[in-house]
Amino acid sequence: MAFTQPHSNEALSTADAIRCRITGAYDEKYGPDGYYFEDLLGVDRDLFEIAYKPGKWTLLHRFTLSHLWEQWNYYRKKSDEEFIKDAYRLIFHYRTPVSIRAHPDLSAHKDYLFEQLLQPMKQIAHEVFCILFSDKELMRAFSIKVSEAIADACPSEYPDYLEATGIMKRASFWPTWLREALFYRENGRCAKCSSSLTGVFDSTLKPQVDHIVPISNGGTTDPTNLQYLCEPCNKKKGNRSNEAGGFIYVPWEYSHSKLSRIRID
Numbered sequence: 001m002a003f004t005q006p007h008s009n010e011a012l013s014t015a016d017a018i019r020c021r022i023t024g025a026y027d028e029k030y031g032p033d034g035y036y037f038e039d040l041l042g043v044d045r046d047l048f049e050i051a052y053k054p055g056k057w058t059l060l061h062r063f064t065l066s067h068l069w070e071q072w073n074y075y076r077k078k079s080d081e082e083f084i085k086d087a088y089r090l091i092f093h094y095r096t097p098v099s100i101r102a103h104p105d106l107s108a109h110k111d112y113l114f115e116q117l118l119q120p121m122k123q124i125a126h127e128v129f130c131i132l133f134s135d136k137e138l139m140r141a142f143s144i145k146v147s148e149a150i151a152d153a154c155p156s157e158y159p160d161y162l163e164a165t166g167i168m169k170r171a172s173f174w175p176t177w178l179r180e181a182l183f184y185r186e187n188g189r190c191a192k193c194s195s196s197l198t199g200v201f202d203s204t205l206k207p208q209v210d211h212i213v214p215i216s217n218g219g220t221t222d223p224t225n226l227q228y229l230c231e232p233c234n235k236k237k238g239n240r241s242n243e244a245g246g247f248i249y250v251p252w253e254y255s256h257s258k259l260s261r262i263r264i265d
């Protein structure tokens with residue numbers, strides 16, 4: 001999905017809300033709404049289907065959509081005119097095709113609009129993913145929360161996906177689009193030691209896909225739990241450590257001494 005416009009305010013504010021839900025700062029900033037992380041994540045067969053092998057609709061997409069769904073559903077119940085105005089704003093912003101039709105009453109009109117919001121919500125969920133995916137420390141926190149949410153899930157209930165209670169089966173097929181996405185996010189470098197993995201400087205450093213939270217610690221094979229490491233870093237990390245690489249910034253340096261000369265009068 002290509003975006004030809006800047007992120008919407010809705011996507012930016014949702015990204016902040018999702019970040020707060022992951023770090024545990026949500027209640028303090030937005031006020032408690034009674035939803036726990038695992039309520040929004042939803043532990044069911046669909047979750048394991050997503051978590052078992054890398055797909056483009058990730059656990060973070062699912063979590064964000066669930067958050068948006070609950071938010072807008074609450075908004076629908078508590079407001080009339082404002083809800084309708086904001087629903088149309090979102091529908092038009094995301095160019096969702098809606099049919100103009102007569103509704104028997106206000107409630108039916110609101111229900112219709114709520115259904116039409118599913119498409120924009122999915123687009124926002126993808127924008128939120130694009131905004132947050134580069135923050136591996138946040139992805140690590142998310143993956144740890146996911147591992148806690150599935151900790152009690154039994155293989156007898158989900159035999160296709162679980163090896164033991166709370167432990168996923170290992171799938172290690174890495175599609176090209178995923179390798180490219182990880183390579184792009186890490187700027188072609190090892191997420192841990194920043195060695196170049198392009199093969200131009202050192203062709204012996206073969207990039208390896210690493211589970212940030214290892215499978216043996218309850219990690220999933222969802223893209224949110226993956227990073228690229230060089231072979232030595234991957235070997236050193238082993239399968240018990242939940243370590244994530246740091247944020248890899250664009251190669252852009254600025255000098256404090258130059259900035260300090262800028263005067264704001």
Ligand SMILES: [Zn+2]
Nearest residue numbers: 190193230233
């Ligand atoms: Zn490395």
